[in-house]
Amino acid sequence: MAYPVDYRYTKEHEWLKVEGNTGTIGITDHAQESLGDIVFVELPKVGSELTAGKTLGTVESVKAVSDIFAPVSGTVTEVNEALNTSPEQVNKDAHGAWMVKLKLKDPSEASRLLSAADYEKYVAAEGGH
Amino acid sequence: MARVTVLSYTNLISAICAPKDSPLSSETVAATPIRKTALNAVHRQMGAKMVDFNGWDMPVEYPPVGGLMKEHLAVRNGVGVFDVSHMGDIRIAGPQALAAVQHITMNDAAGMAIGQCRYSAMLYPQGTFVDDVIVHRMGEDDYMLVINAGTREKDVNWVTQNTRQFDCKAENLSDNYTQIAIQGPKGVNTLQKLTDADLSQVKFYWFTHGTVCGLPNILIARTGYTAEDGFEIYVPTDEPTSARVWYAVMDAGKEFGIVPCGLGARNTLRLEGRLPLYGHEISDTINVWEAGLERFLKMEKGDFTGRAALERAKADGIKRTLVGLESVDRGIPRDGYKVLDLNGKEIGYVTSGSYAPFLKKNIALAYVPLEHSAIGSEVAVEIRNQPVKCKVIPTPFYKRPKKQA
Numbered sequence: 001m002a003y004p005v006d007y008r009y010t011k012e013h014e015w016l017k018v019e020g021n022t023g024t025i026g027i028t029d030h031a032q033e034s035l036g037d038i039v040f041v042e043l044p045k046v047g048s049e050l051t052a053g054k055t056l057g058t059v060e061s062v063k064a065v066s067d068i069f070a071p072v073s074g075t076v077t078e079v080n081e082a083l084n085t086s087p088e089q090v091n092k093d094a095h096g097a098w099m100v101k102l103k104l105k106d107p108s109e110a111s112r113l114l115s116a117a118d119y120e121k122y123v124a125a126e127g128g129h
Numbered sequence: 130m131a132r133v134t135v136l137s138y139t140n141l142i143s144a145i146c147a148p149k150d151s152p153l154s155s156e157t158v159a160a161t162p163i164r165k166t167a168l169n170a171v172h173r174q175m176g177a178k179m180v181d182f183n184g185w186d187m188p189v190e191y192p193p194v195g196g197l198m199k200e201h202l203a204v205r206n207g208v209g210v211f212d213v214s215h216m217g218d219i220r221i222a223g224p225q226a227l228a229a230v231q232h233i234t235m236n237d238a239a240g241m242a243i244g245q246c247r248y249s250a251m252l253y254p255q256g257t258f259v260d261d262v263i264v265h266r267m268g269e270d271d272y273m274l275v276i277n278a279g280t281r282e283k284d285v286n287w288v289t290q291n292t293r294q295f296d297c298k299a300e301n302l303s304d305n306y307t308q309i310a311i312q313g314p315k316g317v318n319t320l321q322k323l324t325d326a327d328l329s330q331v332k333f334y335w336f337t338h339g340t341v342c343g344l345p346n347i348l349i350a351r352t353g354y355t356a357e358d359g360f361e362i363y364v365p366t367d368e369p370t371s372a373r374v375w376y377a378v379m380d381a382g383k384e385f386g387i388v389p390c391g392l393g394a395r396n397t398l399r400l401e402g403r404l405p406l407y408g409h410e411i412s413d414t415i416n417v418w419e420a421g422l423e424r425f426l427k428m429e430k431g432d433f434t435g436r437a438a439l440e441r442a443k444a445d446g447i448k449r450t451l452v453g454l455e456s457v458d459r460g461i462p463r464d465g466y467k468v469l470d471l472n473g474k475e476i477g478y479v480t481s482g483s484y485a486p487f488l489k490k491n492i493a494l495a496y497v498p499l500e501h502s503a504i505g506s507e508v509a510v511e512i513r514n515q516p517v518k519c520k521v522i523p524t525p526f527y528k529r530p531k532k533q534a
Contacts, residue, residue: 033192036178036190036192036197036198036393037196037197037486039461039484040459040460040461040491042459042460042513058513060461060484061197062197062198062393062397062483062484062486063189063190063197063396063483065461065463084459
């Protein structure tokens with residue numbers, strides 16, 4: 001699976017896409033594959049403040065529960081409500097099935113995250129796929 | 130998304146994730162080298178995700194065939210095949226074998242015909258569970274108990290010690306078999322292609338012996354842990370034979386859409402059917418009345434280990450009971466989560482909970498006080514510090530359709 005080169009990644013397997021002051025967050029294809037069939041996604045409310053490294057929500061497969069961490073800080077401007085009823089979208093298209101959009105507190109924070117190439121190396125070293 | 134905490138569906142898991150004081154972790158398993166079944170290489174070849182289950186390296190799901198959800202549905206709608214070789218087997222044979230079995234188990238083995246199986250349990254003197262077992266009557270004075278993987282050594286010791294006063298021999302056969310479960314409505318059609326035994330003559334919870342894949346005298350039992358029709362076969366434990374039978378089953382089931390199934394599907398299938406899992410619905414701190422297994426408890430059969438305590442427990446009154454829950458609000462109740470009343474007071478705990486792939490809802494089994502156990506009662510399950518409303522619903526959550534005549 002190709003990791004989009006215009007995204008940044010975390011070692012906790014979230015991705016971040018930055019467009020101006022707006023960030024979009026989701027979980028990586030490696031993450032959805034490790035989890036298996038995703039049946040539940042819990043996301044924050046619009047207006048909530050996210051802090052880099054802190055939990056923003058939860059994703060659950062039949063067999064596993066996992067926290068989603070905010071790659072960067074900011075204010076939630078939009079959440080992908082469609083995932084409430086179709087969480088399996090994350091399995092089908094992890095890099096398209098975004099979870100939250102936020103107004104970035106400090107756009108330079110994103111530069112601390114991994115590039116696609118580095119993330120891929122990281123996953124390979126972790127014993128991933 | 131960090132730390133994929135695989136949780137909830139098996140003992141393995143409660144060992145990793147249940148909080149230290151969790152009601153699910155009353156017994157701990159000592160660290161020993163990981164064990165492998167004879168089919169280990171086959172699972173890996175089929176792309177299984179492997180996990181440590183009670184010290185066994187076992188497949189949890191097979192992503193290349195579609196994963197847990199697909200495996201679960203294959204068993205409900207067609208057929209699936211499981212490696213359950215980690216299960217143990219204890220043979221009790223000799224002139225007083227029946228008396229010994231009666232002494233250590235709660236169901237009545239007296240009326241069993243040769244070729245019959247019966248669900249039962251071994252109890253501590255306190256009326257709580259050593260393990261649940263399936264008793265097979267193999268011959269005149271010859272019984273076999275099929276036991277759980279996580280309790281193997283404990284069970285073998287228990288049986289050995291507690292049958293000593295009888296004229297019989299207890300023998301651990303656990304390493305003698307590769308046990309393969311062929312489960313689902315098409316299980317019978319799949320297995321029939323591989324055996325000369327007439328499976329239509331084998332009723333549910335009975336067994337026979339027959340040639341399977343050219344192997345003579347194979348034990349074929351119509352039993353399982355999926356709340357579905359199906360068979361469990363016991364084949365020689367060497368790797369080539371085990372692999373040959375596994376692939377033959379896969380081939381025979383191809384026309385019915387057979388898939389290999391892991392422990393993940395095994396857990397969700399048994400949960401939908403309200404089949405208890407040791408360390409969860411039953412344990413050394415839960416008694417038979419609480420677990421709601423009195424259908425398999427024969428107080429009138431005579432004395433047996435645990436009987437006196439159960440009599441007292443009943444006279445004292447049962448305080449908690451196992452109920453089925455369904456989430457009303459959004460959220461999946463998981464093993465070990467607290468059950469609250471509607472005022473937020475802690476009243477019990479979830480023993481097993483999951484999204485149910487066939488029923489397509491979030492369900493759980495939980496211990497609650499009797500006054501909260503009526504069908505329709507509303508309680509809450511605490512999920513990530515938030516109460517999520519659930520209601521008590523009838524169990525089993527899933528019952529297989531009656532067979533067409």
